[in-house]
Structure formats: C-alpha cells, structure tokens
Amino acid sequence: MESLTTTSYTRSKKWTLGLIMLTVVIISWVLSSFLINDIFEKDKYRKPFFITYLNTSIFIFYLIPMVKSFIKKAIQEGSCKISDFEEIFMEYNNESTKNDEEISLTSEEEEGNPNSKLSLYETIKLSGQFCIMWYLANLTTNASLSYTSVGSQTILSSTSSFFTLLVGYLAKTETFNRVKVMGLVLSFVGVVLITKIDSDVNSEFKKTALSIFIGNSFALVGALMYGVYTTLLKFKVKDDSRLNMKVFFGFVGVFNLIFLWPSLIIFNYTGVEKFQLPSSLDVILIIFVNCLITFVSDFCWVKAMLLTSPLTVTVGLSTTIPLAMLGDFLFKGEQLSLMYCIAAAxxxxxxxxxxxxEGEN
Structure with missing residues (x-):
C-alpha cells in the first residue's frame, strides 16, 4: 500500500514537472514566433527552411561533453575505438540513473526491468527515425503555405491532436473516451474561430482550386507526421528515465547536419528558397537567439511529452495560438474581439x- 502511494506520488510529481516544461515550451515558441515573424514581415530574411535546418543542426552541441571525454580517453590510451564511446555512454547513463528519483510503475510493468535504458545503438536509431519524420512534418507544413492560406494551414495543422489520439490508440499509448473527444472538439472549434478572426483582418488569399487542394493536403500530411513521431517517441521510450535525452538530441543534430543539407541545394535550384546567408547584424542576432530558444525548448518539449502524454502536449501547444494573438494585442496594439476571447477560452x-x-488515467 505504501509502495503504491509512493508510486502515485512520483507519477504526480513527474506529471507536474511535465506541465512546467510544457509551459516553458509554449512561452518559448511564442517568443520564437515573434522574433522570426519580425524578419519575415519586414522581408529582411525570409528563409524558413534554412532557419529550420540551422535550428536543428545546433542540437549537435549536446554531444560535446561525451566527445570531449572520448577524445581525452583516446589520447590517454593512444587508441580510438567505438567501444570506448559506448563505455562513455554507459557511464553517462549510470550517472543519470542515480539522479532519477524513481522509475514509474508503468515502466516496471512494461519493461520488466526498471533500469532498462535504451542502448547507444537504440538511441541513435531513434534519433534517425525522429529526425526524418520531424523534418518531413516541418517540410510539408512550411510547403503548404506556398499553396494555401495561413488560416487553412493553421486549422488543418490543429488536426494533429486528432491524429495523435488515433495513432496513439493504434499504438496503445492512448485510449478513446468521451472526455478526450469533447476536449479535442472544443480545441478545434477554438482554433477555427481564431483563424477566422485572423483571416478577416488580413488580405484575401486567392489561389486556384488545385493549388489550394495541394496546400491543404500538405498541411494534413504535416499534422499526421506530427502525430506519428510524437507517438513513436512515447511508444519506443515509454518513460523519460529510459532515454539519455542529450545523446538523443545530439544525434538528431548529427543526422540533420549530414543528411539534410542537399535539400537546401534542391530548394535553391528549384526556386523554392534561394540560399543566402544573413547579412545584417540584427537578423544574425535574431537567428542566434532563436537557435538558443530552439536548443532549450525542443529538449523541454520531448521531456514534457514523456513525462505526461503526446495528447496532452499536442493540445497544450494549441494555446500558443491565443497566446500569440495576446502578444499582438500587448505589443502591436491589435484589438481583441469578444469572439477571440471566447475562442481562446x-x-x-x-x-x-x-x-x-490524462492525469487521472
């Protein structure tokens, strides 16, 4: 009985920590949006794909401590072996295990071994899978803006919560019930209303029926990919204590840096996005700050998802929409209507x- 009470308390603490990290992510992403939107609106540096590539590549810095230890060991022993890197990885894992308060009951039941951490190979493999799907989700979402309106893209991207629930149900990481469906419907209605308000105060978007169909399809694919990769992480990892997060993100940066640069060349020659380095100091500063925000917030995003659930994080991130519009009201003087307040609520x-x-479950 005492063990069960302790486990419940530990779960509660983890869930609370996850919500705190989710709050950090929401505030960080809204701040990042304002920074990037500033250089986009003023047409100082409209390069979304290059900025996305750069933001993800800096994750490689998470590997610096391990690489330093590896180089130090190689110099001391006079040899350089892959097995040495695996030993260092195990040492880092053992250190993080000592710092963990307690492994949850769910992890014990599902894995059989409460200290069953992902190996170096499993972590690298998961990084590669995540990197590919994450990039495709961002690629299709950004590409959709070239064919359809921001309003349509926002609405369709918000369906990621439905995809997260559906994919999670198939992967047995989520369960269907009336409460969740009602919550998702309320969230979707709120997003639709806010998008309509946003569309009313902006210029009309005129495209052909085929172009709109292509753009909407891209937006839906992006939403589906988000649901898939968030659920994949939860399904593969289950408990945050099983994954060395820094090594995971470090190799996401490695895969992104090495394998995804050809896309920049393709975009340049096809005219989708001409390659150009930033020239003005203010743009360089904004991109640098945005990289730092991404470096911290994406780490917190995965941590929050593992500590809570993919569905909680997905719906929670929808609050970035009303929060961003609130920022427009406070810093840009834009007016908030009654309909906006209702939608945000x-x-x-x-x-x-x-x-x-989700917390009760």
Whole structure:
C-alpha cells in the first residue's frame, strides 16, 4: 500500500514537472514566433527552411561533453575505438540513473526491468527515425503555405491532436473516451474561430482550386507526421528515465547536419528558397537567439511529452495560438474581439479537460 502511494506520488510529481516544461515550451515558441515573424514581415530574411535546418543542426552541441571525454580517453590510451564511446555512454547513463528519483510503475510493468535504458545503438536509431519524420512534418507544413492560406494551414495543422489520439490508440499509448473527444472538439472549434478572426483582418488569399487542394493536403500530411513521431517517441521510450535525452538530441543534430543539407541545394535550384546567408547584424542576432530558444525548448518539449502524454502536449501547444494573438494585442496594439476571447477560452478549457483526464488515467 505504501509502495503504491509512493508510486502515485512520483507519477504526480513527474506529471507536474511535465506541465512546467510544457509551459516553458509554449512561452518559448511564442517568443520564437515573434522574433522570426519580425524578419519575415519586414522581408529582411525570409528563409524558413534554412532557419529550420540551422535550428536543428545546433542540437549537435549536446554531444560535446561525451566527445570531449572520448577524445581525452583516446589520447590517454593512444587508441580510438567505438567501444570506448559506448563505455562513455554507459557511464553517462549510470550517472543519470542515480539522479532519477524513481522509475514509474508503468515502466516496471512494461519493461520488466526498471533500469532498462535504451542502448547507444537504440538511441541513435531513434534519433534517425525522429529526425526524418520531424523534418518531413516541418517540410510539408512550411510547403503548404506556398499553396494555401495561413488560416487553412493553421486549422488543418490543429488536426494533429486528432491524429495523435488515433495513432496513439493504434499504438496503445492512448485510449478513446468521451472526455478526450469533447476536449479535442472544443480545441478545434477554438482554433477555427481564431483563424477566422485572423483571416478577416488580413488580405484575401486567392489561389486556384488545385493549388489550394495541394496546400491543404500538405498541411494534413504535416499534422499526421506530427502525430506519428510524437507517438513513436512515447511508444519506443515509454518513460523519460529510459532515454539519455542529450545523446538523443545530439544525434538528431548529427543526422540533420549530414543528411539534410542537399535539400537546401534542391530548394535553391528549384526556386523554392534561394540560399543566402544573413547579412545584417540584427537578423544574425535574431537567428542566434532563436537557435538558443530552439536548443532549450525542443529538449523541454520531448521531456514534457514523456513525462505526461503526446495528447496532452499536442493540445497544450494549441494555446500558443491565443497566446500569440495576446502578444499582438500587448505589443502591436491589435484589438481583441469578444469572439477571440471566447475562442481562446475554448482552447484553454479543452487543454484543462484533456490534461485532467490524462492525469487521472
């Protein structure tokens, strides 16, 4: 009985920590959006694909401590072996295990071994899978803006919560119930209303029927890919204590840096995005700050997802939409209508409904 109470308390602490990290992610992503939107709106440096590539590549710096230890050991022993890197990886894993408060009961039941951490090979493999799907999700989402309106793209991207629930149900990491469906519907209605408000105050978007169909299809594929890779992480890892997060993100940066640079050349020659380095100091500073934000916030995003659930994080991130518009009101003087306040309230209520239901489960 005491063990069960302790386990429940530990789960509660983990869930709370996950929500704190999710809050950090939401605030960070809204701040990042304002910074990047500033250089996009003023047409100082409209290079979304290059910025995305750069942001992800800096994850490689997470590997610096391990690489330093590897080089030091290689110099001391006079040889350089892959097995040495694996030993260093195990040492880092053992250190993180000592710092973990307690492995959750769920992990014990599903893995059989509470200290069953992912090996170096499994971590690298997961990094490669995540990197590919993450990049494809961003690629299709950004590409959709070339064919359809921002409003349509926002609405369709918000369906990622439905895909997360569906894929999670198939992977047995989520369960269907009326409360979750009601929360998702409220969130979707809120997003639709806010997008409509945003569309009303902006210029009309005129494209052909085929172009709109292509753009909407890209947006849906991006939403589906988000649901797949978030659920994949939860399904593969299950508990945050099993994954060495720094090594995971470090190799995401390695894969992105080495294998995804050809896409920049393709985009340049096809005219999708001409390659050009930033020239002005303010743009360089904004990109640098944005890289730092991504470096911290994406780490917190995965941690929050593993500590809570993919569905909670997905719906929670929908709150970036009303928060961003609130920022427009405070810093740009844009007016907030009654409909906007209602829509924002719907999104926030949906998050609390789903979080409460997920937390109880």
């Amino acid at each position: 719907l999104i926030c209520v949906s998050f609390f409904i789903i979080n409460k239901d």
